[in-house]
Amino acid sequence: MLLDYDRLGGWRWGLVGVGTVVMLFLLLPIVFIAALSFGDSQWLVFPPPGWTMQWYQQLLTDPVWVNALLTSAKVGVIVTVLSVVLGLLAALGLARSRFFGKSALQAFFLTPMVLPVVVLAVALYAFFLKLGLTGTLTGFVIGHLIIALPFSIITIGNSLQSFDSALEDAAMICGASPLEVKWRVTLPAIRLGMFAAAIFSFLISWDEVVLSIFMASPTLQTLPVLIWSTLRQDLTPVIASASTLLVAFTVVLMLLASFLKKGSRQ
Amino acid sequence: MTTPFLQIRGLRKTYDQVVAIDHVALDIKQGEFMTFLGPSGSGKSTTLYIVAGFQEPTEGQVLLNGKSLLDVAPNKRNIGMVFQRYTLFPHLTVGENVAFPLRVRRRPESEIKAKVEKMLELVHLADYRDRLPGQMSGGQQQRVAIARALAYDPPLLLMDEPLAALDKKLREEIQFELRRIHQETGVTILYVTHDQEEALRLSDRIAVFSQGRIEQVGTGEELYEHPSSRFVAGFIGNSNFLPVKVEQMGAGRARAIFPNGQAVEGDARAFAAGSEGTLMVRPEQMRIRPHATSAQGLAVTVRDMTYLGDSMHFAVQTPWEQELAVRMAVRDGQGLCIGSSAVLEWDSQHGHVFA
Numbered sequence: 001m002l003l004d005y006d007r008l009g010g011w012r013w014g015l016v017g018v019g020t021v022v023m024l025f026l027l028l029p030i031v032f033i034a035a036l037s038f039g040d041s042q043w044l045v046f047p048p049p050g051w052t053m054q055w056y057q058q059l060l061t062d063p064v065w066v067n068a069l070l071t072s073a074k075v076g077v078i079v080t081v082l083s084v085v086l087g088l089l090a091a092l093g094l095a096r097s098r099f100f101g102k103s104a105l106q107a108f109f110l111t112p113m114v115l116p117v118v119v120l121a122v123a124l125y126a127f128f129l130k131l132g133l134t135g136t137l138t139g140f141v142i143g144h145l146i147i148a149l150p151f152s153i154i155t156i157g158n159s160l161q162s163f164d165s166a167l168e169d170a171a172m173i174c175g176a177s178p179l180e181v182k183w184r185v186t187l188p189a190i191r192l193g194m195f196a197a198a199i200f201s202f203l204i205s206w207d208e209v210v211l212s213i214f215m216a217s218p219t220l221q222t223l224p225v226l227i228w229s230t231l232r233q234d235l236t237p238v239i240a241s242a243s244t245l246l247v248a249f250t251v252v253l254m255l256l257a258s259f260l261k262k263g264s265r266q
Numbered sequence: 267m268t269t270p271f272l273q274i275r276g277l278r279k280t281y282d283q284v285v286a287i288d289h290v291a292l293d294i295k296q297g298e299f300m301t302f303l304g305p306s307g308s309g310k311s312t313t314l315y316i317v318a319g320f321q322e323p324t325e326g327q328v329l330l331n332g333k334s335l336l337d338v339a340p341n342k343r344n345i346g347m348v349f350q351r352y353t354l355f356p357h358l359t360v361g362e363n364v365a366f367p368l369r370v371r372r373r374p375e376s377e378i379k380a381k382v383e384k385m386l387e388l389v390h391l392a393d394y395r396d397r398l399p400g401q402m403s404g405g406q407q408q409r410v411a412i413a414r415a416l417a418y419d420p421p422l423l424l425m426d427e428p429l430a431a432l433d434k435k436l437r438e439e440i441q442f443e444l445r446r447i448h449q450e451t452g453v454t455i456l457y458v459t460h461d462q463e464e465a466l467r468l469s470d471r472i473a474v475f476s477q478g479r480i481e482q483v484g485t486g487e488e489l490y491e492h493p494s495s496r497f498v499a500g501f502i503g504n505s506n507f508l509p510v511k512v513e514q515m516g517a518g519r520a521r522a523i524f525p526n527g528q529a530v531e532g533d534a535r536a537f538a539a540g541s542e543g544t545l546m547v548r549p550e551q552m553r554i555r556p557h558a559t560s561a562q563g564l565a566v567t568v569r570d571m572t573y574l575g576d577s578m579h580f581a582v583q584t585p586w587e588q589e590l591a592v593r594m595a596v597r598d599g600q601g602l603c604i605g606s607s608a609v610l611e612w613d614s615q616h617g618h619v620f621a
Contacts, residue, residue: 169320170353170411172341174367175418181341184370188357 030247037240044235055241065242068226075137075222076205079144083201084194086145087152092182094153095160113150117210120146125214135217143211148201155200159193160186192260199257203250269332271296271454272317272422277326279312286312287478290326294456296421299448301457303465303501304475310458311426313475317456318424319343330422346415346453350427352407354399360410361386361395367418385413388447405436409443416451425457429464441467462502466490474498494535496620499546506552506590508545510619512537520619525586530562532617544620549591551616554580554608556601563609566590568602582610 005012032046037055039048059065094106112120124143125134133139163186171185172178187194209224216225227242270293277290287309294300302310315321317328319340328335335343354363361382368378386392389409399407408428415423429437441464448455448468459465465472466486474481474489474497482494486502493499496507510522510530520534522543532545554568569589570581578599580592592610602608 164351164353166349166351166353167355169318169340170347170349171355171366173318173343173345173347173424174370174414175341175344176366176370177341180370184366185355188355191357 033240034244034247036237037244039237042237044237044240055237059238059241059245062238065223065226065238068221068223069245071137071140071220072206072222072224075140075144076202078137078141079148079205080198080202082141082145083148083152084156084198087149087156087197087201088194090149090153091156091160092186095157096165109153110150112146117147121211121214124211128215134215135220137220139215140212140220140222143215144205144208147208147211148204151200151204152197155197156190156193159190159196163189195260196257199253199260203253206253207246207250269329270294271298271331272456273327273329273332274313274317275327275329277313277316277323277328279309279316279321280324285478287323290478290480292473292480292483294454296454297452299455299457299468299470301459301465301469301472302475303459303462303472304481305460305501308475309478310473310475312478314424314426314456314458317422318345318347344418344420346418346420346423348408348411348415348423348425348428350430352399352404352411352431354407354410354414356399358398359395360391360397360399360402363399363410364414364417366414371418381417385417386410388416388450389413389443403436404432405440408432408440412444412447416447416453421454423453423455425455427458427460430459430461437464444468466502472502474501476501492533493546493618493620496544496546499618499620504549504591505546506549508547508584508588508590509586510543510545512539512541512543512619514539522619524564524584526584528564530617531614532619533615534619537619537621541621546618546620547612547616549579549593550577552590552592552610552612553594553598554582554592554602554610556606556608558609558611560611562614563611566608566610568604568606568608571599571602571604582608584610 005015008015035048036044036046038051038053039045040050040052040054041048090109094102094109121143124139124146128134128139128142133142167185167189168181171181176184207224208222209228212222212225213228216222216229221229223242223246227239227246230236230239272294274290274292274294278288279286290309290313292300302313304310312321316323317335319335319338322336354360355366358366364382364385365378368381373381382395383392386395389412391406391409391413394402394406394410399410402410411428429440432440445468457465457468469486471483471485472489473483476497482489482498484492489498489502493502499505500507508524510524512520512522512534513529514521515534515537518533518535519531520537520543521529521531522545523529530545534543537543554566555563564584566582566584568580569583572579573596576596577593578596580594580599580602582590582592584590590610
């Protein structure tokens with residue numbers, strides 16, 4: 001290649017420098033917030049004068065925070081299940097059949113990805129207000145599902161595309177009914193894609209804040225919403241610890257997803 | 267007369283305006299190894315896929331033991347099939363792949379176990395039962411696919427170029443295995459290939475496909491010795507095609523003249539006198555002599571000679587400057603050298619005149 005890293009000479013150090021700066025730019029805020037969550041200053045002083053676990057203790061004993069955490073988890077799990085099931089059905093329909101308006105439908109399924117979330121949020125809020133769905137678990141689930149579903153459809157659709165449909169023919173001629181073919185051959189073959197879709201869906205729900213602010217009520221809110229509303233009132237290091245937990249869990253799921261990707265390539 | 271085991275009747279398949287196959291008709295005997303041979307796009311795979319049930323014909327009928335197959339869903343046809351691509355289920359072990367058709371048939375566990383063992387022994391892979399397909403070579407995977415396709419004792423086994431992805435040596439090895447399996451199980455096989463050598467090696471009978479139609483059906487010997495058309499002659503074995511003009515038509519024989527005015531005789535079907543044709547002679551049926559020994563000889567010049575160990579290959583030039591290929595035993599070629607004039611001879615029953 002023309003721009004081979006090994007032949008760049010002195011430019012190489014420039015590249016390394018730029019890379020490092022970008023990386024710091026991206027990661028420093030997270031490191032910063034994680035450090036603050038363990039610091040014993042009430043006022044989020046950096047560097048922290050001393051270390052403590054008291055903010056985490058406060059976080060996990062305050063029923064408001066614990067409830068928000070549980071709500072986030074509950075919404076996340078329900079959204080994940082629905083997103084994978086509906087995403088699978090949609091992807092199967094798009095990949096395996098031919099019908100009029102298929103590409104239009106495909107584009108329609110993906111619109112939530114390109115639509116500004118805030119527009120979606122306002123629209124849903126107005127609509128749900130009429131139905132009495134704001135401030136309910138159902139409202140959260142439907143809102144998050146709308147954003148998560150396109151990712152599910154794309155991820156599962158991709159793994160269906162790399163799956164050789166001759167395997168389905170082979171299973172069929174072996175005597176398996178269409179449903180058995182899907183259950184015994186197709187689903188096991190695309191299971192990694194389904195896991196990936198599940199992780200993406202959960203993550204999307206887990207750190208969604210815009211839609212959630214519109215859906216939340218004083219008694220029912222997710223962790224990101226609580227962080228946001230607490231932040232507007234006062235600046236307590238509990239926010240830092242809540243944020244750190246949020247990030248830590250996200251990192252764990254991302255790692256899991258990348259392991260799955262590695263596994264599927266083998 | 268008993269009904270034939272498998273009857274393919276008047277099959278026609280069109281996609282939009284394109285005719286994939288037309289007037290395909292064939293009877294196959296029980297236990298026969300029938301090969302569909304032809305270039306890609308000749309309709310051989312389409313015909314096989316209609317028998318399998320993956321495609322529906324526009325017209326025509328397929329009967330197995332006198333009963334229509336077309337009304338039966340593909341998963342109820344009880345037919346075995348091996349595909350060109352490796353189609354073992356990647357998440358199942360070799361043993362479970364072979365067990366798959368038995369499991370969907372809800373057979374008892376003890377029967378499944380015994381049958382899997384028996385099938386893996388048939389393809390000489392008994393030690394591989396717990397492997398995953400990804401850990402095996404292409405040849406081994408296709409052998410497992412054969413075991414899977416035969417596990418439920420189907421009356422008919424379809425094979426769609428199963429060896430096309432394998433290298434030559436492996437291909438020959440599995441061809442040999444396939445013959446043995448065919449003999450041991452007695453299953454009727456419909457085999458699709460574009461490789462004429464493979465067709466000759468394996469089949470009881472061969473149906474040669476061209477442009478959506480069956481050109482000729484017969485044993486390998488019949489097709490080689492008595493091709494019914496120029497296409498069949500060109501597709502099976504090597505051949506020389508010489509331009510002729512038919513002068514006179516007799517009972518299955520034609521008298522024709524070469525461009526240089528010399529007369530020649532050969533096997534022929536009905537011909538109108540005066541029409542243009544082609545005389546086909548196989549390279550190994552021709553002899554090069556220093557001097558004429560019979561009336562039917564063509565004066566040629568030796569252009570090239572190649573020593574091939576068991577035979578010699580010659581390129582000779584006719585008076586109208588066409589190059590022909592000739593194969594002779596090494597000792598018969600002695601005394602010839604490049605540039606020498608000679609006479610090319612063949613027995614007239616080895617000459618075939620085509621349109």
